[in-house]
Amino acid sequence: MFRPIRESLLLAGLVALSLPAAAAESPNPSTDTLLVRHPEIVVSATRTARNQTNVPNATAVVTRGELRRRGTRTLAEALQDIVGLDTGEGSDNGSRLPNVGLWGLKEFDALLFTLNGVPVGGPFNPSLSQIPVDDVDRIEVVKGPQGTMYGVSAFAGMIQVFTTEAPSGGEVTVGGGSFSEGHGDFRWGKTLESSRTIKINGGFGRSDGWQDRTENDTERGGATFGFDLGKAHTALDLVAYRDRQDWGSPLPFDAGALVPGFALDRNYAVGGAEVKHQVLGMTSRTTLPAGSRHRIENALSFTYDKQNFLRSFPGEISGDTLNSEGLELEPKEMSLFEDVRMVAKLTGAGTHELVAGAAVTWGETKGKGREFDFDQLLSAYPDIPDADEIPSGGDREFKDRRTFVGLYVHDAWTPTWRLTLEGGGRFDATSEKLETEADLPSGPTPVEDERDDRDFSGDLSALVRLASAQGIEHIETANLYASVRRAFKPAAPNLAEAEAAEILEPEHTTSWEVGFKGRGFQGLALDLSYFDMRFENLVVSILGPSGLPELTNAGEERFRGIETNLRWSPQELPGTSFDVGYSHHDASFVDFTFVTPDGQFRDVSGKKLELVPRELVSGRASLRMGSGVGAFVAARYHGERPFNRRNTFFADAYTEWDAGVSYERDTWRFAVVGRNLGDDRHVVTESEIGDAQFYVAPPRRVLAEVGYRF
Numbered sequence: 001m002f003r004p005i006r007e008s009l010l011l012a013g014l015v016a017l018s019l020p021a022a023a024a025e026s027p028n029p030s031t032d033t034l035l036v037r038h039p040e041i042v043v044s045a046t047r048t049a050r051n052q053t054n055v056p057n058a059t060a061v062v063t064r065g066e067l068r069r070r071g072t073r074t075l076a077e078a079l080q081d082i083v084g085l086d087t088g089e090g091s092d093n094g095s096r097l098p099n100v101g102l103w104g105l106k107e108f109d110a111l112l113f114t115l116n117g118v119p120v121g122g123p124f125n126p127s128l129s130q131i132p133v134d135d136v137d138r139i140e141v142v143k144g145p146q147g148t149m150y151g152v153s154a155f156a157g158m159i160q161v162f163t164t165e166a167p168s169g170g171e172v173t174v175g176g177g178s179f180s181e182g183h184g185d186f187r188w189g190k191t192l193e194s195s196r197t198i199k200i201n202g203g204f205g206r207s208d209g210w211q212d213r214t215e216n217d218t219e220r221g222g223a224t225f226g227f228d229l230g231k232a233h234t235a236l237d238l239v240a241y242r243d244r245q246d247w248g249s250p251l252p253f254d255a256g257a258l259v260p261g262f263a264l265d266r267n268y269a270v271g272g273a274e275v276k277h278q279v280l281g282m283t284s285r286t287t288l289p290a291g292s293r294h295r296i297e298n299a300l301s302f303t304y305d306k307q308n309f310l311r312s313f314p315g316e317i318s319g320d321t322l323n324s325e326g327l328e329l330e331p332k333e334m335s336l337f338e339d340v341r342m343v344a345k346l347t348g349a350g351t352h353e354l355v356a357g358a359a360v361t362w363g364e365t366k367g368k369g370r371e372f373d374f375d376q377l378l379s380a381y382p383d384i385p386d387a388d389e390i391p392s393g394g395d396r397e398f399k400d401r402r403t404f405v406g407l408y409v410h411d412a413w414t415p416t417w418r419l420t421l422e423g424g425g426r427f428d429a430t431s432e433k434l435e436t437e438a439d440l441p442s443g444p445t446p447v448e449d450e451r452d453d454r455d456f457s458g459d460l461s462a463l464v465r466l467a468s469a470q471g472i473e474h475i476e477t478a479n480l481y482a483s484v485r486r487a488f489k490p491a492a493p494n495l496a497e498a499e500a501a502e503i504l505e506p507e508h509t510t511s512w513e514v515g516f517k518g519r520g521f522q523g524l525a526l527d528l529s530y531f532d533m534r535f536e537n538l539v540v541s542i543l544g545p546s547g548l549p550e551l552t553n554a555g556e557e558r559f560r561g562i563e564t565n566l567r568w569s570p571q572e573l574p575g576t577s578f579d580v581g582y583s584h585h586d587a588s589f590v591d592f593t594f595v596t597p598d599g600q601f602r603d604v605s606g607k608k609l610e611l612v613p614r615e616l617v618s619g620r621a622s623l624r625m626g627s628g629v630g631a632f633v634a635a636r637y638h639g640e641r642p643f644n645r646r647n648t649f650f651a652d653a654y655t656e657w658d659a660g661v662s663y664e665r666d667t668w669r670f671a672v673v674g675r676n677l678g679d680d681r682h683v684v685t686e687s688e689i690g691d692a693q694f695y696v697a698p699p700r701r702v703l704a705e706v707g708y709r710f
């Protein structure tokens with residue numbers, strides 16, 4: 001670890017001690033898309049509350065009201081109706097945790113996920129199990145690189161989750177549905193004397209899972225205490241949870257079709273396969289006014305995550321015998337996050353909104369791992385060996401330590417009401433040290449790698465307001481914007497394969513975007529955008545010389561396309577809205593060559609990235625009557641997608657749709673929701689560990705829920 005990082009850590013520590021601890025600003029009051037025309041306030045793009053139409057960036061918001069009436073239980077369900085966003089249930093992290101794609105990029109660590117302003121997973125891959133979907137107040141999605149404000153983890157976009165503030169009173173929710181799913185949640189809050197508040201929340205969930213042997217259960221509890229320290233207001237969050245999933249294997253495909261002998265709902269994973277998290281966390285969020293127009297914000301968080309990953313992946317088939325390769329990792333992960341910033345509103349040749357700050361993200365993961373392989377007879381399913389019965393092919397220990405330090409400044413200058421110019425820059429210094437063991441013929445051999453990087457991220461943008469402040473006839477808002485952004489991120493090592501555990505070259509993104517945001521005709525909203533992003537050194541998985549997947553830098557890729565969203569919330573029908581969205585994504589390899597295990601040279605330059613649909617269409621109608629009756633129907637169409645990098649096979653286009661009804665009366669709320677009602681079993685995402693293996697969508701399912709407020 002180099003000296004500037006040590007000095008920056010010391011400086012950040014002294015700053016943290018001299019200030020109250022921490023705050024991600026949450027917009028207040030919370031909006032509800034079924035009760036008002038549009039959810040228009042966002043914080044994530046600029047770290048200040050701003051109307052979406054005044055943000056020079058494509059953004060989206062999902063509110064608690066929507067999530068409750070749609071019976072949302074998973075992150076994929078919360079995000080799947082956002083225009084241009086590609087997600088679905090299932091990934092290498094379990095059947096309830098998704099992989100998420102923006103602008104055609106679906107690399108798991110390409111997006112920053114935050115909870116109340118704090119990265120989930122710290123400097124490592126996003127740990128989506130940390131997001132309490134049952135306690136979400138709103139979700140904000142900001143597309144494209146956000147490196148200036150948020151550093152190296154936000155180099156292709158970000159998704160920020162805000163939890164509910166302390167309520168006055170409480171709420172209890174219970175429900176259940178298909179596959180023996182059951183859940184219960186509660187939250188209670190109270191405002192005390194001297195601006196003190198308290199919120200307590202918790203919940204449980206369990207399900208048999210749609211795939212054989214994929215039971216899962218989770219318990220979660222937390223508390224938030226709000227109090228004043230002098231002029232500053234602090235919110236202290238405490239959380240503890242356990243999340244366990246019996247892991248279900250991906251399925252092997254060949255020539256674009258499921259390999260004969262395999263069935264969609266069967267689980268070919270080793271006996272006892274699971275993904276487990278046991279987490280303790282603490283976050284403090286504080287705002288300190290500095291005069292009437294300025295404030296200091298600080299976020300400080302510590303998280304401990306004890307994990308267990310026991311998984312196996314189908315391998316070669318010989319007759320009726322399937323050989324599978326297994327991997328068990330038992331990491332213990334600690335992460336520390338500190339961000340302090342000044343938010344100032346200045347005047348001078350117009351108005352300025354200045355944000356300047358420093359951030360430190362530190363993390364260490366260490367533990368043990370082992371590899372093994374085993375055989376099973378496909379005809380004897382479900383007779384599969386238990387992991388405890390299989391001898392290990394190689395045991396090892398590993399440790400990975402990462403430190404990210406960033407200094408940033410950003411200014412939004414409005415010289416005249418019709419024009420806002422924004423720009424900023426960030427310097428990041430990153431350090432990583434990796435220690436593990438490779439299983440070589442001579443025995444376990446220590447493997448070490450270390451890398452330090454320093455680089456800049458930045459952005460420039462302009463927003464022009466075509467309409468006056470009073471509007472033009474039926475037009476309330478008509479804003480044009482353009483932006484250019486650059487970001488970088490250190491590559492993640494492959495701890496799953498010790499022999500390939502090297503730290504690769506950093507990844508870089510450069511993007512530009514132009515768009516239009518219009519509001520008018522008493523309830524009509526139109527968003528249009530065109531984007532073009534170049535990605536250098538994208539980390540992808542290929543087959544190595546041993547025939548096992550390994551990570552490599554993939555030269556250069558280009559992501560470009562258009563995204564449109566039209567929303568109508570008629571004033572004559574309060575609580576009713578109609579949304580239609582269309583996206584065209586062109587994700588291509590610009591320069592990428594590799595050599596297969598059998599020595600064949602492959603050049604896929606100009607080919608489309610696998611599993612990226614070129615066409616995405618979505619639509620949703622939501623109804624809420626004054627009597628309390630509500631209903632919604634939503635549909636998503638994804639065009640055909642390449643199954644492989646050579647684009648010789650394609651996955652068929654598919655349509656998935658959901659529908660539900662709800663009823664609210666006084667303090668009671670009822671909802672019944674159906675998911676994937678067409679029972680389409682399309683491929684959701686590709687495994688980043690198993691070669692040519694994919695996760696498929698869950699079948700049709702129904703959930704019912706009742707809530708009571710007190």
